[in-house]
Every structure is written in C-alpha cells, then in structure tokens.
Amino acid sequence: MSGTPRRQLSVPAPEPARSGRPPLPPGPYLVVGLGRSGRAVAELLSQHDRVVAYDANPALAGVDTLKSRAEVHLGGDGRELLVGVRTVVKSPGVPREAPVVVEALRSGRTVIGELEVAWRLLPNECWAVTGTNGKTTTVELLGAILRAAGREVVTAGNVGRPLAALVGRIGPETTLVVEASSFQIEDTIAFCPDCAVLLNLGVDHLDRHGTVEAYHRAKLRLFEHQEPSAVAVAPVGVAVPGGGRRIAFGPAGSGAELEFSEEGLCWCGEPLVARSGIRLRGQHNLENAAAAAAAALACGVSAEPLRTALASFKGVPHRLEEVARIGGVLFVNDSKATNVESTVRALEAFPDGGLHLIAGGRPKGGGFRALRPLVAERCRAVYAVGEASEELVSDLSDCVPVERCGTLERALERAVARARPGETVLLSPACASFDQFRDFEARGERFKALVRRLSASDGAVA
Incomplete structure (x- = not known):
C-alpha cells in the first residue's frame, strides 16, 4: 500500500447529535x-x-x-x-x-447505573465503546482522532473518569467518548449513544455474569435503544439490536465497510492508510484501529485527521506499555490484560518470542489453557503470582517452566535472573488485580516502579 492515495474519501453525511434525554428517575x-x-x-x-x-x-x-x-x-x-x-x-x-x-x-x-444517570443530564453528543478487549485503547484513539479533526472531546466512563464528574463542567459542544463495561451497560435503561462501537465478544467476567451468553447479552444492550440517526459499529457478521445505521469492520475480503489486513486499512473498497502508518503494535491493535476508523468515518470525520492520529497515537498506560530496556532486556507493562483473551493478544504482539511472562492475580473463571499454544511457542518461562498461581501451574507447566512466585516483586526478580539480552519481560496477568492491588492501574504502577528501580541501579534510561 505504499501508493495509498492521500485524498479525502467520500463518507456519509453525519446525522445531528441527539440532545433529548429522559428525565432523571425520581428521588430520594x-x-x-x-x-x-x-x-x-x-x-x-x-x-x-x-x-x-x-x-x-x-x-x-x-x-x-x-x-x-x-x-x-x-x-x-x-x-x-x-x-x-x-x-x-x-x-x-x-x-x-x-x-x-x-x-x-x-x-x-x-x-439504574451511574453511566445513564450522568448521560441523562448531559446534552452532549455521546460515542460509546464496548467489547471484551481493546476498549481503553480504542476510546483514547477515538479521542485523538476527534482532536485531530479539530473537535473538543472528553474521554470518560470505565476508562477512569466517571461521566457524572463531567456534568456542569463541559460545554455542550464537547463530544463524549465513553468506555462502557458490561457491568455498566447491564445497569442501563434507555442509554442511547449517538455512535456505539462493539470491538469483539470474547469470554470474560464469568464470575459475575455466570455464562458467556449472559455476558454477551450485557454487551449488546449498548445498541438496544439506538434510533436510525445513530451509528452502530460492530465486527462483520455480528448482529446487534436496535435501529442504528450498521457499519461493519472485518478482515480483507469480508465485505465490511472498513476492511483491515497486514497491508493496512481500506474504507468502502478504497485504500485508507498503510499498516506502517499505524503506530500501535500487534494484530489486536490493527483491529482496534479499524473499529475506530469505521466509527470516525461513518460519523463524518475526514481521512486526513484520521491518518494523522493513527500515525501518532502510541497507546495507553498499562496496555503493552514499554517501560524500559535494561541490559538488552525489554520490560513491558500490560497490567490491563485482566482476562485470558487479552493476554493471548499480548503474546501475539511478540512474534519473535523470548518472553518471560508474569501472570496471575484473581482468576475470573475458565482457566488458562487457552494460553497454551502461544506460551509454548513464545515464552521461556511463566512466573505465577496471586490467587491464580496453582491454576497457572496446573494449566501451563507442561508447556514451559512455571514458577510459583507469590508476589509481583518476586516474579520480577526471578524473570530478571532468567532473561537474556534480546528477550522481553512481560507483565500480562490474564487476571483481575483485586487479590493484591486496588486495581490494574495500581498493579501496573507498581511494576513500573520496580522496573525503574532496576533501571536506576543498572544505569539505563527508563
């Protein structure tokens, strides 16, 4: 795709944003x-x-x-x-x-949930993103795209800033880009985003939803109340409820409006951006970029600011975040990988292997056997921490050595002792953090602090 034409592509005219909201339910x-x-x-x-x-x-x-x-x-x-x-x-x-x-x-x-209470009090155009994996990255990427297009935008929701904290603090011209978890969506009644994006449907939160089917139903509720003026973006072949205008993304040859391949992205059959023009690492981030591009283009953003954002956006903290390179060993913080599927995607992002995987925490159900092929192919060892340690040993120890380390500190110590120049120490837990940390951010920050301490003693630059 080196000859990708640098021209504005034809996109549908955007519909006006919805401003009407149901009233607040009654108090007290x-x-x-x-x-x-x-x-x-x-x-x-x-x-x-x-x-x-x-x-x-x-x-x-x-x-x-x-x-x-x-x-x-x-x-x-x-x-x-x-x-x-x-x-x-x-x-x-x-x-x-x-x-x-x-x-x-x-x-x-x-x-009712906080998400909908706040939405009812905010007249702003609202975009919402859900999915098993990639939500935070895609939300922040959409924010970058809209800013590159000259729009005022705020990201909120499950990404860290509650929507309720924005009421009365932003102008009506600001676009909201909201990360919506299954927990938040299941507590909605009439929530109707102007643009709803489903990234993927995997397996997660079985400890809370009980079944995969119930978990998927919670995700798809995001689309239920959309009207024809709204945009509904989903993977090709996934049926979503509601009346929003369907826009699909999928692999090359799928017939989706936005198609992706190792060559890059195409919109409505025309080249949009080469893979080299997308800064994010990994196949999963190519799919996230495709979903974000589909949403932006369907809502009237032109191709140039989209290309600018894709070329400059480097990702979010705690998601394949490169922390330091010490003695030729790369240290990567993927603390946001709180389920097995997310860790699979992290492992896929390192095709050259040489990985020392730190995993564990509070398991969500379903075990870790889905990691086996990639662990066997790309990992030199696994360092198990937290409540999931015994299950990790049971599921993975016949693939590679699995050490019971207990704590993150001990796991990093053991990984550093084994790792050789050219290899990578990857924190990608495949578990929730709540057995030892307040949240995944606290876990990731602790990992970064420990690595930077190593870096300081080594004389390397973090």
Whole structure:
C-alpha cells in the first residue's frame, strides 16, 4: 500500500447529535457502592434530591467529603436504607445479587447505573465503546482522532473518569467518548449513544455474569435503544439490536465497510492508510484501529485527521506499555490484560518470542489453557503470582517452566535472573488485580516502579 492515495474519501453525511434525554428517575436516591463513580454520582444527585450513600465495606476510606452532601452508611447489607427511597443507583462493581439490589428490584424500585444517570443530564453528543478487549485503547484513539479533526472531546466512563464528574463542567459542544463495561451497560435503561462501537465478544467476567451468553447479552444492550440517526459499529457478521445505521469492520475480503489486513486499512473498497502508518503494535491493535476508523468515518470525520492520529497515537498506560530496556532486556507493562483473551493478544504482539511472562492475580473463571499454544511457542518461562498461581501451574507447566512466585516483586526478580539480552519481560496477568492491588492501574504502577528501580541501579534510561 505504499501508493495509498492521500485524498479525502467520500463518507456519509453525519446525522445531528441527539440532545433529548429522559428525565432523571425520581428521588430520594440510594447510591450503592462508593468507589469513584459512586461518589461522583452521589455528589451529582445531591443537587436534585436527598441522597443516601452506602457501601458494604465498613472501613472504606475517601468518603468524608461526601458526608456534607449525603447520608453516608458503611457496612451491613444496606436493605434497611431502602425506606423512603424511590431510585437505587448501583455502582458497576456491585453485583445485582447484592441483598440491597435484590430487595430494590423485588419491591419495584428503579435500579439504574451511574453511566445513564450522568448521560441523562448531559446534552452532549455521546460515542460509546464496548467489547471484551481493546476498549481503553480504542476510546483514547477515538479521542485523538476527534482532536485531530479539530473537535473538543472528553474521554470518560470505565476508562477512569466517571461521566457524572463531567456534568456542569463541559460545554455542550464537547463530544463524549465513553468506555462502557458490561457491568455498566447491564445497569442501563434507555442509554442511547449517538455512535456505539462493539470491538469483539470474547469470554470474560464469568464470575459475575455466570455464562458467556449472559455476558454477551450485557454487551449488546449498548445498541438496544439506538434510533436510525445513530451509528452502530460492530465486527462483520455480528448482529446487534436496535435501529442504528450498521457499519461493519472485518478482515480483507469480508465485505465490511472498513476492511483491515497486514497491508493496512481500506474504507468502502478504497485504500485508507498503510499498516506502517499505524503506530500501535500487534494484530489486536490493527483491529482496534479499524473499529475506530469505521466509527470516525461513518460519523463524518475526514481521512486526513484520521491518518494523522493513527500515525501518532502510541497507546495507553498499562496496555503493552514499554517501560524500559535494561541490559538488552525489554520490560513491558500490560497490567490491563485482566482476562485470558487479552493476554493471548499480548503474546501475539511478540512474534519473535523470548518472553518471560508474569501472570496471575484473581482468576475470573475458565482457566488458562487457552494460553497454551502461544506460551509454548513464545515464552521461556511463566512466573505465577496471586490467587491464580496453582491454576497457572496446573494449566501451563507442561508447556514451559512455571514458577510459583507469590508476589509481583518476586516474579520480577526471578524473570530478571532468567532473561537474556534480546528477550522481553512481560507483565500480562490474564487476571483481575483485586487479590493484591486496588486495581490494574495500581498493579501496573507498581511494576513500573520496580522496573525503574532496576533501571536506576543498572544505569539505563527508563
């Protein structure tokens, strides 16, 4: 594709953004779960009606500032707090099986999530991205594309900044690009993004959803309420609900509007950008770039700013993030790989092998046998940490040596002892972080700090 024409491609005229939203459900409100999104929505709703804020953790920190705006309760199962409450706002980390949520549903109260509460109060054009893997990268890439096109944009949602924190703080001309997890989507009632993007449907969160089918249904709810003025982007061959205008992406020859191959991207049969013009590493990121390009072009972004963003966007923290090269060994932080499929994609990004894989944490169900082919082909050893250690040993030890290391510190120490110049130490856990860390960011930051300590002692530049 070295001769890719540098011209603006023909794209459909964008429909005007939706500005209408359903009203807030009635208060008083009970907010269940006081993490980042719970605290943000409790503060927001306190401007509208009485708010009771509850978390099952009796020792939860960080809620003191909320006490001036809401009646805060910690510990217990929370069912007694439903008295006088008309709407329950559930944080995504709280399962629907929690006693207070079960009782709220049984009694006919409205149960809704922070994502939709905030969306109802924001008139902005809203794009939403979901999928098993690649959400954060694609959200931030879409943000980069829209900025290159001269638009004001804010990324939020599961990517880290609660949508509720933006109400009253951004102008109506700002486009929202939202990362939407299955936990957030299952708590929606009328959420209707102007552009909805499904990246892929794998296996994840079986510990929460129970079955693959239930997990996939939660993802596809993102499209249910779209109208013909909206855009629905999905992999070719995947049927999505709702009335949005379908745009497909898929491999070359699939007949999708946006096709990808090792040569690059094509839009409606015409070359768009060569693979060398996409900075992100790995086949999975080629697919993420295809999904982002399909969404942007379908919504009226021209080809030039799209090419500019694809050429300059280097990814997000904790996703195949190159931390340092020490003594010829590359250290890569992929802490955001919280499921097996994501780790498969990380391993695929290193075709030359020589990998020392640090994996483990809190498993999500389904085991690690799907890693076996790539581990056998590309890894010299696996260093198991956290609650998943025994399962990793059971599933992978006949492929390569698997060491029980317990902690991230010990795993890195053992990997450094084994690794040779030209090889890579890769943190790609295939597990949640909650057995030893607050979240995947904390796990990734700890890995980077440990590597930089090595780098300083080695004299290398991180």
